[in-house]
Every structure is written in C-alpha cells, then in structure tokens.
Amino acid sequence: MSNLVMLESLNLAGCEQLTKLPGGIIRNSNLMHLRNDQCRTLEGLPLPSGFGQWKKLETLSLLIVGDKHSGIAELEDLNLLTGELRIECWSNKNDLTTESKHKEQEKAKQLDFVMVSWSSCPCDDPTSIETFLEVLVPPENLEILEIDGFMGSKFPSWMMKSMELWLPNIVSLSLSNIHNCSCLPPFGNFPYLQSLQLT
Secondary structure, three states, rough: OOOOOOEEEEEEEOOOOOOOOOOOOHHHOOOOOEOOOOOOHHHEEEEEEHHHHOOOOOEOOOEOOOOOEOOHHHHHHHOOOOEEEEEEEOHHHHHHHHHHHHHHOOOEEEEEEEEEEEOOOOOOOOOHHHHHHOOOOOOOOOEEEEEEEEOOOOHHHHHHHHHHOOOOOOOEEEOOOOOOOOOOOOOOOOOOOOEEOOO
16 A cells, blocks of 8 residues: 555545554655544554655544654644544643644644544643643634543633634534633634534
8 A cells, every 4th residue: 555656545434453554654645635533443553653744635534642642743734634633632741842833833724623632541731731732723714623621720822812813713612521621711702603512
C-alpha cells in the first residue's frame, strides 16, 4: 500500500483487527481522505510521524494526541481539512510548551464540526489540560463544537471572552463531563445557536 503513491482515499472503517497503519504510508503525498475512526484496535495508535506532510488532506476523522501519540502541531499545514474532526486527548504534556505558538493554527481550516474529548484519558494535570484547550482555537466557520471530559477548572480565554467573535457561525454547542469547571462561558450572544447541552 505504501507504493500506491497516487492513492487519494483510504477508508479503514470496519477494519476491527487492524492494529497498525501500513509502514511507509507517509509517502502517500496525494492522500486526500482518511477514515480511521471506526477501528477499535487502531484507535490506540498514533498517525505516522510527519502526517502533516499530507498537504492535500481534506478528510481526517480522528486524531489522537498525547505523549506517545500524534502532535497537534501536525495540523498546522493541513489547510484543506473539511467536515468533521474528532480529537481525542490521551495525554497532553508533550504538546504544550512546543505547540503553544500554534494558537491560530486552526483558523484557516474549513471544518464545520470539531469534537475534543478526554474520555479515554487517565486523570492528568488540570493545568496542562487548560493550556492545551487554550491553544486549540477552532476555525471561525465552525458550526458544531463538542467538548467532553474537560477536567480543568476554567475554560480558555477564547471561550470566556467574546466567544461569539471567535465562533460567529456556531449552531450547536455541547459541554459534557465538565465537573471541575467553576464558571461557564457566556452563551447569550450567539446569533445562530440552536442547541446547547451542558452535563
């Protein structure tokens, strides 16, 4: 598969026994669509180092970030991403000091649905989790944002101060399993908000 240099679409949905991505897949520079969110055994493995070189990538269904997984900074040059992206945070510590400079990295993306989840992550340093979400600014055209399992006590500044300016097109917002948060973002100024879920 690594020799299929013209490969544009790779759909791994239903590959329940797949435990790793093909070696050398990073050379597939023409890859445009990667579905990797329904492989239970694969979900514990990172995307290959250097996947940010897939400059033509438009679809990426799942990104797992953490100490032993992919780095969020790899998204910086993937400016063609569209549709949905689920980000699962298994650990954050290695991402923070080196990637805080990428705060605006998501602004150019055409994603309309982003989910950030800590549901599979063991209890981590709440401060590092807060910093991670602080630097992960979604694209301004985002319509649906879901945050699940955030263990920090405060949401990032881009949520607490004029969130409607960062996300003017938001129609659905879900904040679940946020038991440590002491203060919620202001929700009253979203012109198109249709659905709000807090648990």
